[in-house]
Amino acid sequence: MKRLLVVDDDSFVREMLRDLLEEKGYEVVEAEDGPTALAAVSERVPDLVILDIMMPGLSGIDVLKQLRKKYSANDLPVILLTAKSDDDTTWQGWTSGVSVFLPKPFDNDHLFDWVRRLVQEGSTDPSASASGNSDLGGEGQISELGALDND
Amino acid sequence: MTETQSLGLGGKGPDPKPRLLRESVVIAITVLLGGLAIVAVAVASQDWEIPEYAITDENLWPYLLLVLMAMAAEIVYVPIRHGEVTEDLTFFEVLVVAATLLFAPLVALVLPLVGFIIADFLLGRPIKKTLFNVGSFALATSALVVIYGSQAAEFERFSLGWLLLVFAGVTAFTVINLFMLAWILSVEQDEENRSKSIREFVRDEWKLSFWMGAGSAASAIVLVILEVTAPVLMPLAAIPIAALWYVYKSNQLRLKEIERNKSLLELNRTLTLVDPRTQRVTPLNKLVPEAAENLRRAFLAKSQRGEEESGGAVVLVHGAVYGSFGGKDENLAAEEEMLLSKWRAEARADVTELRSELLPKRWDRGYVVQIPLDSDPNAALVIGKSWQNKGVDKVLPWSKGNWEIPKADMPILASLAASLGGAIQARNFFDEKSEEAGKLAAVVDNISDGIVLMDSEHRIQLWNSAMERIVGFAEAEVNLLDERTAELHNQLTGLTQDWAGTEPDQTEEINSYALTVRRADGESRELDVVVVQISVQRIDQDADLAYLMTVRDITKERRVERMKADFIATVSHELKTPITPIKSYSQRLLTGWETLPPDKRDRMLQTILERSDHLTRLVNDFTEVQEVSERTSATLEVNVADTSLAQLVHDTAAAFPGLAERLVVKGTDAGVRCDHDRTVQCLSNLIGNAEKYSEPSTPIKIDMNTAGDEEWGIIAVSDEGRGIPAGELDRVFEQFYRVEDPMTMTTGGSGLGLYISRVLARAMGGDISVQSTLGEGSTFVLRLPRRLEEGQHEKAPGSGR
Numbered sequence: 016m017k018r019l020l021v022v023d024d025d026s027f028v029r030e031m032l033r034d035l036l037e038e039k040g041y042e043v044v045e046a047e048d049g050p051t052a053l054a055a056v057s058e059r060v061p062d063l064v065i066l067d068i069m070m071p072g073l074s075g076i077d078v079l080k081q082l083r084k085k086y087s088a089n090d091l092p093v094i095l096l097t098a099k100s101d102d103d104t105t106w107q108g109w110t111s112g113v114s115v116f117l118p119k120p121f122d123n124d125h126l127f128d129w130v131r132r133l134v135q136e137g138s139t140d141p142s143a144s145a146s147g148n149s150d151l152g153g154e155g156q157i158s159e160l161g162a163l164d165n166d
Numbered sequence: 167m168t169e170t171q172s173l174g175l176g177g178k179g180p181d182p183k184p185r186l187l188r189e190s191v192v193i194a195i196t197v198l199l200g201g202l203a204i205v206a207v208a209v210a211s212q213d214w215e216i217p218e219y220a221i222t223d224e225n226l227w228p229y230l231l232l233v234l235m236a237m238a239a240e241i242v243y244v245p246i247r248h249g250e251v252t253e254d255l256t257f258f259e260v261l262v263v264a265a266t267l268l269f270a271p272l273v274a275l276v277l278p279l280v281g282f283i284i285a286d287f288l289l290g291r292p293i294k295k296t297l298f299n300v301g302s303f304a305l306a307t308s309a310l311v312v313i314y315g316s317q318a319a320e321f322e323r324f325s326l327g328w329l330l331l332v333f334a335g336v337t338a339f340t341v342i343n344l345f346m347l348a349w350i351l352s353v354e355q356d357e358e359n360r361s362k363s364i365r366e367f368v369r370d371e372w373k374l375s376f377w378m379g380a381g382s383a384a385s386a387i388v389l390v391i392l393e394v395t396a397p398v399l400m401p402l403a404a405i406p407i408a409a410l411w412y413v414y415k416s417n418q419l420r421l422k423e424i425e426r427n428k429s430l431l432e433l434n435r436t437l438t439l440v441d442p443r444t445q446r447v448t449p450l451n452k453l454v455p456e457a458a459e460n461l462r463r464a465f466l467a468k469s470q471r472g473e474e475e476s477g478g479a480v481v482l483v484h485g486a487v488y489g490s491f492g493g494k495d496e497n498l499a500a501e502e503e504m505l506l507s508k509w510r511a512e513a514r515a516d517v518t519e520l521r522s523e524l525l526p527k528r529w530d531r532g533y534v535v536q537i538p539l540d541s542d543p544n545a546a547l548v549i550g551k552s553w554q555n556k557g558v559d560k561v562l563p564w565s566k567g568n569w570e571i572p573k574a575d576m577p578i579l580a581s582l583a584a585s586l587g588g589a590i591q592a593r594n595f596f597d598e599k600s601e602e603a604g605k606l607a608a609v610v611d612n613i614s615d616g617i618v619l620m621d622s623e624h625r626i627q628l629w630n631s632a633m634e635r636i637v638g639f640a641e642a643e644v645n646l647l648d649e650r651t652a653e654l655h656n657q658l659t660g661l662t663q664d665w666a667g668t669e670p671d672q673t674e675e676i677n678s679y680a681l682t683v684r685r686a687d688g689e690s691r692e693l694d695v696v697v698v699q700i701s702v703q704r705i706d707q708d709a710d711l712a713y714l715m716t717v718r719d720i721t722k723e724r725r726v727e728r729m730k731a732d733f734i735a736t737v738s739h740e741l742k743t744p745i746t747p748i749k750s751y752s753q754r755l756l757t758g759w760e761t762l763p764p765d766k767r768d769r770m771l772q773t774i775l776e777r778s779d780h781l782t783r784l785v786n787d788f789t790e791v792q793e794v795s796e797r798t799s800a801t802l803e804v805n806v807a808d809t810s811l812a813q814l815v816h817d818t819a820a821a822f823p824g825l826a827e828r829l830v831v832k833g834t835d836a837g838v839r840c841d842h843d844r845t846v847q848c849l850s851n852l853i854g855n856a857e858k859y860s861e862p863s864t865p866i867k868i869d870m871n872t873a874g875d876e877e878w879g880i881i882a883v884s885d886e887g888r889g890i891p892a893g894e895l896d897r898v899f900e901q902f903y904r905v906e907d908p909m910t911m912t913t914g915g916s917g918l919g920l921y922i923s924r925v926l927a928r929a930m931g932g933d934i935s936v937q938s939t940l941g942e943g944s945t946f947v948l949r950l951p952r953r954l955e956e957g958q959h960e961k962a963p964g965s966g967r
Contacts, residue, residue, distance in 0.1 A: 027773055031747040034766070035754060069739060098742035099735060119742045120749040123757075 017134045018042045018059070022052040022078065023067035023096065028119075032065060039127060041134075049073025053081055060086070062134050064093045065117075068104060076107050083112040092133040096121075188353045193298045196346060200304030204275060207308050207315075211271040215319035219394070221269050229277055232269065236261050236281025241289070244414040255414040257407065258282065259343075259378065262307050263336055263386035268393070271315035275307050302346040309338035324391065333383055340379035344371060374417055381410040429464035433457060433582070437589040439596060453593055457586055616693075616717030619702070622710055624659045627702075636693070636719045638686030654683050658695075662713045665699045694718045729900070740784055744777040791918045804841040804929045808953045811836050811870040811879050818849040825857060825866065833870035837953030838879035840930045845950065848923040848934065852883040852946045855919060860887030860943065872952070878932075879952050884945040890938040898936060899924045923948075 019041045021032045033043040046052035048070050068075035079093055092114040115129050221228050239257040265274040279300055286296040313335040321328035348367030385406040392400045436456045441448050610617055616633030629641035644651045661679050681693045695717050702712040751770040812835040819829055856866045864886040871880050899920050924934045931951045938944035
């Protein structure tokens, strides 16, 4: 069973993600902040991390940077959940090696689609992300950069 | 023979009293000495041997003739001016010498004085002048009579010894008379810068007096010789007298010329825009009277003996002088009216239009401008226009009813008029410009925007006080270009680069720039600078290019803009977070309702409901900010009623059931007066903040007290959280301000709670303040007005802080 780590300070969001993803047959582990998430990863590396950006203490970007020190995008794909989609945040996300951005609130199908692809392929597929969703097309192209940076 | 004749202008000196006193003393001494001299002569002459040729007639007519001739000699005179004082040259001395040679000593002394007194009485001269002159003459004549009368019998008439005796007597007379004259003139003539000492008078006058003495003696001797040898030839005695008269006249002209030159020099000084002595601009209301006074001095009309001199200057100013070169008559009239009203107001002049019969020939119109001069109430300027319809200006001396102008004076008067006209015009122009410059300076100095004028070589030419306030540097400091201001100067200079190489007036471009500068105190300011290229007239140079910069400090606006942008980002984030589960659960429920167990469905729906409520609260919070932002504390509506601190704390705590274990309430209760619901809102905010910014294990203390103060009830909410940096304490109550970086937003607040709370507290007559130590915790203090007891003054909501 594929193991997903859900990191979000909002318990409602965590619970919701657990409800949806467990139904799809994934094992879901929760973390309410960055340090807890990093501890969980070092204990056992999950197949995918779903990471909120705005969190107490360490932000999602900070957590991502920490993760990328040890794990490449191929080893550990990360979906960043964001309610804030300004240019600066996006740029930081891509240069830090994010696999995919998923803006809040999202469509359940998009979530499932990305989780499935990232978990099955174990790496970011530029062609898949480009064709996957028109909203994410542009970001998908930048994701190539992020992936290359971290290779 | 000379005697004094004051113009009687009186009161010109700063303090006329000592002068009058001194004058009276001099006169009294003179009269006393004169009287003593007469008595001495009367006593001494009894022992003298009277020469046989002396007239000792039994008949009265020789004595009568002597008196009549004395009167005639006094009445014919040539006035000589010494500034304010006139000296009259007469033939009295000739007569006195002749009388001494012909009559017994006492007769020769007394009878001419009798004639003198009668003449003065007939001429209506002031008594004090007559007194002085009589005393002075009595003294001088006594010397002459004593020298001649006591020794005359010793010498043969017309012998050399006799002649020497006569000249010795006349010299004594002249010396005494000159000294007395110098004395009285030096006392009378003490006007500023014009006073002469006795010595100076003697130095200036001794030659004239000597020749007058010699002339008088010679004339008298000739008269006596003719009387003795050939009475039929006596009319020939008129020849030396005429020569004497000519000397008098030429001397009068010489002195008049000196006086005139002095006055004209003074006038020239008056006409210059800046007085070379004081380095100040002479205002129009001083220029006009001073010019009039100088003209009056220079061209004083002939006065009748005993009358006070009155007169002034007539100035014919053609309209052209005032700028309407050959323009329409209406323009001239308006010009003229403006000038006249200006003079009425500024020079306190009494302006009357001249009656046509008083107008000089070919004048259309003329005005008498009576300027109240201290020295002479009758001095006046007369302004007219249209001299033979030509643009010729004339200045005419004027005295009461006398329009005669000496032809010889016309050229100099015409040029003076032009100068005076020019000076008046310059003064008017200067006044206008000064007023204009004054207004502009006031605007530039009081406007809220900074104004900078930079010349083509990038020197600061103007730097107003608003600019000084904005950047903290004065103009001089910026032009110093030291290390403190060089950067600022460079930044401003940089803004002018866009115009490099353009010619003046080629571009009408107005450019706006954003500039971040460092103030004198190190603070960073954001400026909006509008730069315009202009052309500025420089003294003695061609027009120069310059850059006019209007500088507005937009630091505050920028900060608010940024806070608003942050706020919008925050609002967006705050709303999207609760929407996320709502959306996802709804989708899930719609796509497979049946596949979900009922308890899970319920939980999902429950979450949807809860998150919706949260959204509603957020939206209310934002709406409230909108409301308090638009109103001030004074106009915000609050329903003030009596309540107590404990009640408020209890009701607030009830809204935080999860915090029941952390809240530590203590202190003493007190009655306060406030809006219950609004106050609970404030307290909820403070407690909510304490919860957000501190660890769940730490207590949140609520302390109620009155701090020994009759006026305030206080609720302090303290946490043991992270605290607030000292530099940001002032800002926590600002709109949209949040302690943490929005990027790492942990508390989910809107950054509005404290802002709203403080506005509400102030609207109720209270306030909220904060103390904090970083890492140890924060204490927010809510202060509320105490409940009013009977008879206490009602405190109006919103009036207290």
